[in-house]
Amino acid sequence: MTAEPSALLDIHGAIATVTFNRPQAYNSIGLDEAKYLATLAPRITENPDIRVVVLRGNGPAFCAGGDIRCFVSHIDNIEPMVRELLEALHVFLMALRDGPRIVLTSVHGAAAGAGFSIAALGDICIAADSARFTTAYNKLGVTPDGGGSIGIVERVGSRKALELFLATDSLTAQQALELGLVNQVVPADQLEAATADLAARLARNTPDAIRLTKQLVQQSSRTPAAAQLDAELEAMAHCMQTPAFREAISRFVKK
Template identity: 40%
Template sequence: MTSHVLLERRGAIARLTLNRPEKLNVLGAEMVSELRTYLAELGADPAVRVVILEGAGKAFMAGGDVVNFYANLPHMPKLIRTWATAFHDVIQDLRSMPKPVLAKVHGAVAGGGLSVMMACDLAIAAEGTKFTLAYANIGTSPDGGSTHFLPRAIGARRALELALITDPFDAARACELGLVNWVVPDAELDARTTEIATRLANGPTEAYARTKALIGATFDRTMAEQLAAEVESFSACAGTHDFAEGVTAFVEKRKPRFEGK
């Protein structure tokens, strides 16, 4: 049986590839299950310090499997509770991953694909990438955390524009809105992704994990609560090997050699 997600490890960099290229990597139960398994494995592996998430073939992810929706129309209200709940576990796994996750996107990034990309910490897009929220085109509201991520990233009014109007937009617009961090020529996507991932893999992994947690929680806290959380996080980092190395390297005027611990 063909795996719907492929895992490749190269040193401290793990690469997860969505592998339904014949269907533009649309979500299915097998893909969701395999993603959960791999994300748990990589999150617990101290040898992995950064994860790249990408799509095989012509697209990153074209959203949900609408053909499957059609085949199960009479049962969809019940089925979608099961399917969407499992999908949302993947979104939570990406957000709680204790190391950076870099989305490498190209081709179509639609519906749930946009949600998955936004659940990653950083995103790099090929110039030719096309984005759309698309849910309204099939008569439903978004899932996958889109209604959580978008208003925080671009404001409620622009989030409503993307959700209600659903016009596709290009990579330059996605970067302008703050949905992706970098846009590169299609031919340079692989090299630039590897360059960024290598930089992250050589960084202070524990500090990255705590920074992710702080920024992820900030909208649910008062300023006083966030300040207290920053103190606790900084204090914990101060006991790590990488903090000692970073401080020592600063005093010795050299580049730090972080080990991710």
């Protein structure tokens, strides 16, 4: 019998769902899993209909980070392996980060190490009230990966990020919400339905509005005010020339 792939990609209309699919290993990511995720990137980026990408985990956890067994099996020559692993993972992450789609991370159980980083790298994060977020890097004497030095730093700032990476054991979902790492916390038995509802609401936005709003938000912290205002002007002018804007105005006037 053929084993199921380590990640599942399900596309329904404007919403693509990527499910980490190693429940027996808490969806940890080793070399093979990273390579497989990289193969999913073009299937997402080359589909113009996708507006929202949902990341979730199968089984008891969202993602427990790097696969320790993979590290152990390469311990005597680990550098080439970890370079190959992270380069493959980066293909997947950059497709989501830089793409014109909203990435919604849906977290339950453990989000540890790279799992925490990936959860924070999403544009929006929804979590079960029982979820726990653990950086885990300080326990292994390593540095952040999986985009943690991007997403977590953007959400909480550099000082708090340093504390999380170097001196914090774990956060509850409520603590993550208070820090701005999570947008919404729901009862665990309602996470799937709440995620589907939020994804559907996000997908109702036009592709141009999603792409340009995400672009404006991502560049705002490093763009001078005058240049950012110019970018807002150009984005608004573009959106107002689309058929979607004309239809929306027409509906509004009719009301």
